[in-house]
Amino acid sequence: MTTHSRQVRDFPFETPARLSMEPLFATLRRTEPLSRVRLPYGGEAWLVTRYEDIRTVLGDPRFGRAATLHDAAPRIQPDPAGEGVLMSLDPPDHTRLRKTVAGVFTKRRVEELRPATERIAGELLDAMEATGPPADLVTSFALPLSVTVICDLLGVPREDREKLRRWSDALLSTTACTPAEMAASTEALADYFATLARQRRQQPTDDLLGALVARCDSREGQLDEGELVLLTRDLLIAGHETTASQIANCTYLLLQQPHGAVRPDADAGMPMSAVEELLRFIPLGSGSFRARVATEEVELCGRRVRPGETVFAPTVAANWDPEVFHDPGTLDWERSPNPHLAFGHGVHHCLGAQLARMELHVALGALLERLPGLRPAVGEGEIEWKTGMQVRGPRTLPVRW
Amino acid sequence: MTGEPAAARWRLAVDAEQCIGSAACAGACARFRMTDDGRAEPVAEVVDAEEAVRDAAECCPVEAITVTDADTGAPVAP
Numbered sequence: 001m002t003t004h005s006r007q008v009r010d011f012p013f014e015t016p017a018r019l020s021m022e023p024l025f026a027t028l029r030r031t032e033p034l035s036r037v038r039l040p041y042g043g044e045a046w047l048v049t050r051y052e053d054i055r056t057v058l059g060d061p062r063f064g065r066a067a068t069l070h071d072a073a074p075r076i077q078p079d080p081a082g083e084g085v086l087m088s089l090d091p092p093d094h095t096r097l098r099k100t101v102a103g104v105f106t107k108r109r110v111e112e113l114r115p116a117t118e119r120i121a122g123e124l125l126d127a128m129e130a131t132g133p134p135a136d137l138v139t140s141f142a143l144p145l146s147v148t149v150i151c152d153l154l155g156v157p158r159e160d161r162e163k164l165r166r167w168s169d170a171l172l173s174t175t176a177c178t179p180a181e182m183a184a185s186t187e188a189l190a191d192y193f194a195t196l197a198r199q200r201r202q203q204p205t206d207d208l209l210g211a212l213v214a215r216c217d218s219r220e221g222q223l224d225e226g227e228l229v230l231l232t233r234d235l236l237i238a239g240h241e242t243t244a245s246q247i248a249n250c251t252y253l254l255l256q257q258p259h260g261a262v263r264p265d266a267d268a269g270m271p272m273s274a275v276e277e278l279l280r281f282i283p284l285g286s287g288s289f290r291a292r293v294a295t296e297e298v299e300l301c302g303r304r305v306r307p308g309e310t311v312f313a314p315t316v317a318a319n320w321d322p323e324v325f326h327d328p329g330t331l332d333w334e335r336s337p338n339p340h341l342a343f344g345h346g347v348h349h350c351l352g353a354q355l356a357r358m359e360l361h362v363a364l365g366a367l368l369e370r371l372p373g374l375r376p377a378v379g380e381g382e383i384e385w386k387t388g389m390q391v392r393g394p395r396t397l398p399v400r401w
Numbered sequence: 402m403t404g405e406p407a408a409a410r411w412r413l414a415v416d417a418e419q420c421i422g423s424a425a426c427a428g429a430c431a432r433f434r435m436t437d438d439g440r441a442e443p444v445a446e447v448v449d450a451e452e453a454v455r456d457a458a459e460c461c462p463v464e465a466i467t468v469t470d471a472d473t474g475a476p477v478a479p
Contacts, residue, residue, distance in 0.1 A: 059424040059435065091429040095456040103479070107419075107463045339422065339439055347428035347460075354462055 008044060011037035011312065012076060012289055018385060019249060019392065021283050021329070025049050025317040034301035037312065040174075042074035045291060045310035046300075051321035051341075053301055057292050057313035059346035064090040067293035067308070074310045076289050076390075078179040082171065082186075083290055084238070085230035087348060090295075094347055100215055100223050101231065102351065104153070104208055110354040113149065117359060120148050121366040129370075133400040134377035142247035142397075143240070145363055149355070150239030154232060155207025156196070164192070168237045169389075176388030189236075193229045208235075235352070242284065243356050245386075245393030247363045250278045252383070252394055253331070254364065255376055262333055262368065269365030274333040275357065280340035281331055283316035285392045290348075315341040371401040409450035410471035413443035413458075419465035426466060430457035433466075447471045454478075 013022040028035050029049040037047045048054055057063050067073075069080050069088050081088055086098055103109065124144055128135045135141075147161050156164065170177045170185035177185075193209075200213040209232055216223045223231075254262060262274050291310045298305050305311060318341045320328040325335070343350035350356070367374060376383075377398035384395040413432065422439040430453040433441050448454060458466040458478035468477040 059428055061428055061431075092453055092456065095429045095453065095460055099456050099459040102460045102462070105462065106479075343423070346424045349423035349425045349462065351462075353423070 006032075006036050008036045008038050009047075011039055011045075011047060015285075015387075015392065018380075018383075019253065019282055021316065021320055025314070025320065029317070029321060034303055039074040040076055041078060042072055042080075042310075045074040045312055046305060047312045047314075048300065049314070049317045049321075050301075051318040051324045054313040054315065054318040054341065055345050056300065057311050058315075058341070058344060058348070060298065061091065061347075062294060062296050062298050063292035063311065064295045065290070065292060065348065066090045066093075067295060068291050068310065073293075074291060074312075076174055077182075079182065079186075082182065084234040085227060086234065086351065087290060091347055096222055097227060097231065098347075098351065100212065101208070101235070104211075105351050105353075105355055107354045110358050113153065113355070114358055114362065116152070117145075117149055117362045118366065121145055121362055122370075125366060125370045134398050137251055137397040137399045138244070138248050138394060139396070141367070142251070142363070143244040146243035146247065146359060147240045149359060150236060150243075153208055153239075153355075154235060155200075155205050155209040156236065160192075164189070164236060165240070167192075168241060171237055172241050172390045174388050174390055189233045190229050193232045194225075196232075197225070197228060208232075238350075239352055239355070242391055243352075243359050245391045246279075246282065246284060246356065246360060248393050248397050249282050249284065250275075250360060250364055251367060251374075251399075252397055253278060253282070254368070255374065255399070257331070264365050264368045270361055270368060271333060272357075272361060273336060273338070275360050275364065276338045276340065277331055277333055277335050278360075279342040279357075280319045280325065280328075280335070280338055282342075283319075283392065284342070285316065285390055288314040288316045289390070315344055373401045375400055410447050411450050411454060411477055412447050412469045412471045412474075413445075413454065414467045414469075415441050415443060416465045416467075417442075419463045421463055421465075423462055425460050425462060426457040429460060430454055433457060441465070450477075 013024045033050045035047050036044055038044050065087055066089055073080050124141050128140050151158055167185040167189045170182050196209055197213050200210045204210050212228050216228050264270050291312050294305045294307050294309050296307050322328055343353040377400045386393055386395050417440050420440045424435055426433040426441050427435050432444050432448050432454050434444055436442055455478045458468045464479050
């Protein structure tokens with residue numbers, strides 16, 4: 001290896017304004033598809049930027065996540081275990097834990113939640129119309145919709161949403177919070193879910209938390225108390241911040257398009273191909289910067305990656321590879337096929353992918369149908385964007401209709 | 402429901418229409434692999450019973466995998 005002669009770049013790369021893609025991904029894809037990067041914690045690692053290589057790293061069992069859980073691991077967050085309990089396991093432990101909740105998030109089960117989601121979206125739009133324009137789309141629609149859906153699914157009381165959101169935000173921080181603040185929020189969330197689990201033992205419920213408590217206490221013992229608490233915490237965080245940010249991001253992009261560019265069908269609502277294209281196009285960030293470690297020697301881009309070496313395989317870079325997606329920087333509402341990796345690939349493929357798809361479909365369809373005159377209420381430069389977080393999105397999105 | 406009898410054989414099937422190519426199965430269990438067009442398929446139609454096969458089927462996000470007892474046809478997963 002002649003790594004000494006290579007340029008080592010700081011990673012993650014500087015985030016461009018709004019939802020623009022990091023331009024270095026395209027450059028590296030052409031000139032240096034396997035490159036060296038330096039992380040904020042843990043030193044250097046490899047970075048791949050081509051679709052095929054990214055899919056290999058995420059899908060090949062010779063790359064694992066469990067080996068990233070030590071203090072010297074190259075990573076973007078201070079806490080090596082800060083990326084979630086499922087994300088910290090490899091098969092077969094991962095599969096054992098994931099299957100305890102996977103059944104709730106299948107396409108079929110998620111479709112059962114569609115009518116309730118449509119009702120929630122409708123009520124939020126009623127409230128917006130009653131108050132009248134302008135409104136902040138993030139706080140009056142995107143956030144309450146996704147938080148209500150995941151809270152109802154888990155069985156978390158709606159009145160606790162505000163404090164849960166504060167803790168959850170801290171856990172998704174990269175530089176926005178101090179390590180101490182993140183640790184305090186981690187503990188607060190664990191305590192909160194441990195208390196809810198105790199309540200379920202005294203008073204069983206038919207929500208997801210109740211079902212997990214019952215499974216935890218059953219003879220099969222596929223789930224222990226500590227895992228239950230971590231798992232429910234992760235579902236809450238993953239379930240609301242990412243989806244809420246995506247609803248806002250998609251709306252932001254739709255409002256930039258020529259009027260009527262995406263027209264909801266009277267029967268089918270928002271075209272699903274348009275939802276998929278938005279998922280491909282938007283560099284959300286989430287999950288994109290979670291490394292894998294080679295557990296044995298693997299050839300990647302014609303080079304040998306040795307056991308123990310860390311590789312970053314950002315899905316946002318895969319989704320803009322022109323070898324797979326013609327004219328990737330242009331939104332094509334009918335793109336087909338669209339094998340984007342917005343939800344990842346392999347064993348850690350987003351557990352909530354089908355739920356997120358359904359929520360986006362309902363949310364965007366309802367917005368376009370109920371508020372056809374929807375438009376930004378402020379100039380482009382006045383929209384404030386989140387910084388120092390794993391997930392990109394507008395902090396507020398003022399709209400009129 | 403752990404510890405199938407050693408002699409149990411399971412039949413695997415992947416519904417290509419339903420499969421979204423997540424690779425959740427292939428990453429978790431060597432009895433599944435991804436085709437060139439990005440869909441999952443069983444490596445062999447009938448395999449010895451093993452927990453990893455059942456777990457992979459139960460982790461499929463679109464319930465595209467069915468596992469049945471090769472002798473009796475009884476459903477094993479999901």
